[in-house]
Amino acid sequence: MPSVTQHNAKVGRPRSEQARDAVLHAADDLLEEVGYAALTVKGIAERAGVGRQTVYRWWSTKAEILFEACVTDAEEELSVPREPDPAADLASYLTALVTFLARSPAGAAYRALLAAAQHDRAVKELIATRDVLADSARTVLARNGLPTSDEAAARVIGTPFFWVMSGRDPDGLHPGELARDLMRDLAPPN
């Protein structure tokens, strides 16, 4: 038989890495230019100089494209160099978190995805596969001897997250005070 699309095939023309990168970068650029709502698969394909079917072959939604386009950047921007003092380390992470969410293109993409997840189960499951925010928080908690539970991570992320998502000025938050309180609240035994 003449075959159907068979993604893990060992024979035939291999997937073009060039096309893949072009799509990912086009999605990134267009998100900044036109915003998530006006982001279309058609637009991405045209900008990338790629057939529309080539996009649909590898991704089923624009959310999937965006997720693949921003996860790596997100993980990098949220992994901050360690500070000797635990409270300072936490404060530095909180600053990085706010900056990421409020100012980074990858952060904008992540907010758009988390937004879409609120009314799209597929997106919700997609972003659940790599819990970028909580994982980065857990890393910082762990290296400062604090509990790494889901609740602890949520305590760390919660305030900056709501701050940015509700459209408040990212410079208006005081990470130092927040870090100080979090240290006390989360200090073991618990």
Place this chain on the structure above:
Amino acid sequence: MPSVTQHNAKVGRPRSEQARDAVLHAADDLLEEVGYAALTVKGIAERAGVGRQTVYRWWSTKAEILFEACVTDAEEELSVPREPDPAADLASYLTALVTFLARSPAGAAYRALLAAAQHDRAVKELIATRDVLADSARTVLARNGLPTSDEAAARVIGTPFFWVMSGRDPDGLHPGELARDLMRDLAPPN
């Protein structure tokens, strides 16, 4: 001249309250049935038994319709009866907040709106006109002698907000512990 649509007109046929309610309820119902993504102005109009132009005359986006449809419910659900003990009062509010965000239809609408606000300035300004979440938190803070600053409200809302928005189990959060820590962190002078 034969005139144009003139919303604050003193003459002519008055706006139909019946049509307004029908649209608002149709939006509410459809949000539950099909979700925000599949929610269309066309669908709302048909469900409401209303001309499509009648919808466009009073609202410019589906977000505006949804906002008007859920704000009142939201404010009601977030105004909890006062408890004698401050920590218990705060804990009771936190429970109501999680329930609202995670389980209430109005909460679902609010999450959808906040989601849309991440990539739509008009929606961001719209929901900023009535900061339902922060206002309800401020009320609880005030009646327990705690500071009512934006940051204090964000501290209260942050953790439950992130918890629900990131898709975690609403029953997995412990409002009592959170309330206890918040009381200590926010206690005056500050």
Place this chain on the structure above:
DNA sequence: AGCGTTTCGATACACGGTGCCTCGTAATGG
């Protein structure tokens, strides 16, 4: 080299929602 397989870019298609416009009609005030 030749063949089968799979992806490539390109294009066409039916479908459905958008936002605007126009129709004839209904409900106000002067």
Place this chain on the structure above:
DNA sequence: CCATTACGAGGCACCGTGTATCGAAACGCT
């Protein structure tokens, strides 16, 4: 009864969706 405005209904061009199909290109195998 007339001017004015909103009403429900339906039509319109436009655009994005997701699928199908085309010939060409790029691989492994013999």
